[in-house]
Amino acid sequence: MTHPLSRRHFLHAAGAGAASVWIPKPVKGYSAAEMRRQAPGGRLEAGISKWDLDTPCLCVDLDRLEGNLDRMQTTVTRNGIASRPHAKTHKCPAIARLQIATGSVGICTAKISEAEVMFEHGVEQILLTTVNVSPRKIRRAMYLRKWCDGFVQAVDTAANARELSDAAAEAGVVADVTVDVDPGGHRTGITPGAPALELAQLVDTLPGLRLRGMLCYDGGSQHVTGFAERRRRALANLEAAADTADRMKRSGLDTGIFSGGGTGTYNIDHETPGMTDVQVGSYVFMDAQYLVIGGEDDEEVYSDFAPALTVLTTVLNDQYEGRATTDAGAKANTINRPWPIVAGETGMSYTSGSDEFGTIRYEENASRTYRVGDKLELIVSHCDPVVNLYDQLYGVRGDRVDVVWPIAGRGMSI
Amino acid sequence: MTHPLSRRHFLHAAGAGAASVWIPKPVKGYSAAEMRRQAPGGRLEAGISKWDLDTPCLCVDLDRLEGNLDRMQTTVTRNGIASRPHAKTHKCPAIARLQIATGSVGICTAKISEAEVMFEHGVEQILLTTVNVSPRKIRRAMYLRKWCDGFVQAVDTAANARELSDAAAEAGVVADVTVDVDPGGHRTGITPGAPALELAQLVDTLPGLRLRGMLCYDGGSQHVTGFAERRRRALANLEAAADTADRMKRSGLDTGIFSGGGTGTYNIDHETPGMTDVQVGSYVFMDAQYLVIGGEDDEEVYSDFAPALTVLTTVLNDQYEGRATTDAGAKANTINRPWPIVAGETGMSYTSGSDEFGTIRYEENASRTYRVGDKLELIVSHCDPVVNLYDQLYGVRGDRVDVVWPIAGRGMSI
Numbered sequence: 085m086t087h088p089l090s091r092r093h094f095l096h097a098a099g100a101g102a103a104s105v106w107i108p109k110p111v112k113g114y115s116a117a118e119m120r121r122q123a124p125g126g127r128l129e130a131g132i133s134k135w136d137l138d139t140p141c142l143c144v145d146l147d148r149l150e151g152n153l154d155r156m157q158t159t160v161t162r163n164g165i166a167s168r169p170h171a172k173t174h175k176c177p178a179i180a181r182l183q184i185a186t187g188s189v190g191i192c193t194a195k196i197s198e199a200e201v202m203f204e205h206g207v208e209q210i211l212l213t214t215v216n217v218s219p220r221k222i223r224r225a226m227y228l229r230k231w232c233d234g235f236v237q238a239v240d241t242a243a244n245a246r247e248l249s250d251a252a253a254e255a256g257v258v259a260d261v262t263v264d265v266d267p268g269g270h271r272t273g274i275t276p277g278a279p280a281l282e283l284a285q286l287v288d289t290l291p292g293l294r295l296r297g298m299l300c301y302d303g304g305s306q307h308v309t310g311f312a313e314r315r316r317r318a319l320a321n322l323e324a325a326a327d328t329a330d331r332m333k334r335s336g337l338d339t340g341i342f343s344g345g346g347t348g349t350y351n352i353d354h355e356t357p358g359m360t361d362v363q364v365g366s367y368v369f370m371d372a373q374y375l376v377i378g379g380e381d382d383e384e385v386y387s388d389f390a391p392a393l394t395v396l397t398t399v400l401n402d403q404y405e406g407r408a409t410t411d412a413g414a415k416a417n418t419i420n421r422p423w424p425i426v427a428g429e430t431g432m433s434y435t436s437g438s439d440e441f442g443t444i445r446y447e448e449n450a451s452r453t454y455r456v457g458d459k460l461e462l463i464v465s466h467c468d469p470v471v472n473l474y475d476q477l478y479g480v481r482g483d484r485v486d487v488v489w490p491i492a493g494r495g496m497s498i
Numbered sequence: 499m500t501h502p503l504s505r506r507h508f509l510h511a512a513g514a515g516a517a518s519v520w521i522p523k524p525v526k527g528y529s530a531a532e533m534r535r536q537a538p539g540g541r542l543e544a545g546i547s548k549w550d551l552d553t554p555c556l557c558v559d560l561d562r563l564e565g566n567l568d569r570m571q572t573t574v575t576r577n578g579i580a581s582r583p584h585a586k587t588h589k590c591p592a593i594a595r596l597q598i599a600t601g602s603v604g605i606c607t608a609k610i611s612e613a614e615v616m617f618e619h620g621v622e623q624i625l626l627t628t629v630n631v632s633p634r635k636i637r638r639a640m641y642l643r644k645w646c647d648g649f650v651q652a653v654d655t656a657a658n659a660r661e662l663s664d665a666a667a668e669a670g671v672v673a674d675v676t677v678d679v680d681p682g683g684h685r686t687g688i689t690p691g692a693p694a695l696e697l698a699q700l701v702d703t704l705p706g707l708r709l710r711g712m713l714c715y716d717g718g719s720q721h722v723t724g725f726a727e728r729r730r731r732a733l734a735n736l737e738a739a740a741d742t743a744d745r746m747k748r749s750g751l752d753t754g755i756f757s758g759g760g761t762g763t764y765n766i767d768h769e770t771p772g773m774t775d776v777q778v779g780s781y782v783f784m785d786a787q788y789l790v791i792g793g794e795d796d797e798e799v800y801s802d803f804a805p806a807l808t809v810l811t812t813v814l815n816d817q818y819e820g821r822a823t824t825d826a827g828a829k830a831n832t833i834n835r836p837w838p839i840v841a842g843e844t845g846m847s848y849t850s851g852s853d854e855f856g857t858i859r860y861e862e863n864a865s866r867t868y869r870v871g872d873k874l875e876l877i878v879s880h881c882d883p884v885v886n887l888y889d890q891l892y893g894v895r896g897d898r899v900d901v902v903w904p905i906a907g908r909g910m911s912i
Binding site: 136138139140141172194195214215217218220221240241243244266270271272273274275303398399400401403404407409411412414415416418419420438439440441443456457466468469472473474475494495497498 | 550552553554555586608609628629631632634635654655657658680684685686687688689717812813814815817818821823825826828829830832833834852853854855857870871880882883886887888889908909911912
């Protein structure tokens with residue numbers, strides 16, 4: 085990490101809201117305990133050791149988080165593009181504001197409700213990467229646009245563009261729009277080439293809309309194992325989109341935004357001509373799914389970013405040979421694979437297939453065994469859906485809880 | 499259903515809190531709109547058609563829910579045992595109060611935080627089926643016991659029993675306790691026979707504790723396919739626990755509670771000698787995992803209970819051959835298998851492997867196809883973890899939203 089964020093920097097970045105939950109050492113006028121008493125409910129744990137937290141709970145290592153932000157920003161800046169991190173990963177306004185304060189041009193959200201929450205918490209540059217198709221959601225989006233100048237909405241059909249234009253006119257705004265282009269996965273977006281170009285031209289002519297460019301998220305390439313193969317696949321999948329962006333530009337259309345990419349391709353995407361920024365999400369936390377894909381310098385482990393997110397859990401039962409039961413099951417970890425990794429230990433596996441309980445199984449060479457009441461930390465399988473299970477995130481420095489961040493976007497799937 | 503719950507019955511059952519969110523047709527003094535304006539935020543949707551709800555959202559068919567409650571209660575009453583439904587399934591105080599009002603002797607919870615929430619919402623008979631092992635959680639449990647006479651705590655080691663007794667004395671209470679007995683899965687509980695008997699005897703002598711009996715939850719039998727095999731397995735797995743209960747009784751120990759069983763074995767568990775009640779959960783909602791296990795009268799489909807719980811979702815993209823994309827992915831459905839079932843349709847599959855999007859794939863004989871903006875309902879895969887993703891549950895009668903129930907226990911995994 086070349087320039088770790090100072091605490092002062094953090095306080096500035098996270099804004100007054102977050103600063104008020106930062107519980108420092110006793111300062112004149114107030115003891116730490118008195119300051120904690122002033123904090124709203126649910127934030128009372130700041131200042132204590134993480135090992136004293138009730139479990140299961142979600143922790144982020146602040147040194148690692150800051151290192152990950154720095155690594156991402158340094159790399160994309162060097163490569164001549166920007167970062168526009170996806171807030172669907174963390175759903176946490178404090179982290180969104182840290183990202184913007186350390187150089188990101190804005191954030192992405194997956195849902196209108198997520199965008200609303202981020203705006204309520206002071207985030208003003210928001211790209212909603214999903215189309216809104218129901219009249220009610222379209223109205224919500226245009227109402228947000230009325231107050232949030234930096235709100236940009238994705239669109240992928242002509243009919244939807246017309247509906248959006250009408251709703252914008254009704255709300256008294258001209259709405260900023262990007263065309264969502266399909267990278268070949270056929271999940272969302274319009275087909276690149278003539279269809280996308282025609283849609284961009286339509287958006288450009290509709291009275292309620294202002295074309296800002298396009299987005300093309302190639303989810304299928306992000307977890308390809310091996311850097312060379314991942315690079316080959318990502319560049320190939322984005323060729324048609326890049327050609328479309330070029331044709332848009334030559335047609336005089338705005339291509340100020342050409343957003344795509346993710347944590348797996350953040351150091352590849354600048355090679356796609358015209359791409360302006362990466363919608364990286366998981367890099368802030370990392371997870372077991374990304375650790376195994378391998379990186380440019382490390383074929384075995386994707387070590388560009390450090391695992392910062394853990395679920396803290398307590399052993400409830402040690403009565404049976406070769407195993408132990410903990411209090412973190414599927415409702416604390418999801419059932420994504422690979423299963424969570426026990427941080428700092430070897431020779432044991434952890435499964436969370438049961439709703440309420442996790443199971444540790446020891447191999448012959450287990451680095452340790454656990455007794456009832458012992459706590460351990462799990463590196464989660466896939467960070468996005470795990471974060472979505474928790475209302476708060478404990479920001480930890482060493483063993484001490486320094487901040488308690490509300491996950492205000494938790495459950496905002498609408 | 500022999501005696502469907504009347505609306506009057508419902509209002510009585512769900513108590514004043516739930517009654518205040520019930521939005522009837524216009525009544526003298528207030529229009530429906532005026533009543534809705536008086537309702538707290540998030541409950542504004544009562545009275546509208548479910549098809550107008552923003553998606554993804556969670557709906558329960560009230561007729562089916564009431565039918566399921568009735569079927570369960572009628573059956574266990576006929577079999578001479580009681581129901582003590584597990585609230586970890588619904589996490590919804592309104593449903594817990596309905597269960598108690600229609601004959602259940604109390605509810606179970608999996609976590610102390612769930613128990614606290616249920617007590618806050620007027621539920622007074624609570625069996626916490628999981629041990630608390632950390633000093634802080636033990637204190638929380640004893641504080642709850644101080645105010646909640648009907649709170650009973652599970653214990654499965656002598657050390658834990660002593661800690662609990664000390665904490666009870668400190669809180670100035672005598673805590674009601676059941677011994678948790680392992681049915682053979684080795685996940686939680688003490689080994690049946692001598693170890694369990696000794697623990698029960700210890701509990702009986704400790705000054706801060708009052709023995710109330712035992713529990714033995716045989717999760718492994720619940721989803722065994724085929725009624726005959728399920729019955730054989732469930733009865734075999736509980737033999738040792740039943741023998742332990744008998745020895746406890748002959749030793750003069752209290753066996754007033756011998757709780758176990760679940761939705762898959764609700765009409766089998768009364769055959770286990772001494773069993774007093776079933777900890778049934780999923781029967782209120784049903785799900786795709788239970789539908790396939792087959793029942794006593796229907797070998798193909800477990801039709802004892804009706805699928806009442808659905809996720810409502812909207813089609814976002816129909817541009818690609820043979821498929822469509824909706825707005826309900828893993829954050830709305832989890833990734834449990836079998837995948838969700840599209841309610842009322844045939845010849846199509848639904849997968850929710852993506853965090854934010856669901857994918858419909860049509861077979862040749864698909865009963866219909868969807869256009870952008872169309873809404874559809876999904877029967878969820880496994881109800882417990884899906885409910886845990888949502889803050890509210892729309893109670894629907896026909897197509898009309900009649901109540902909006904807060905899922906107050908959502909995220910209460912601590």
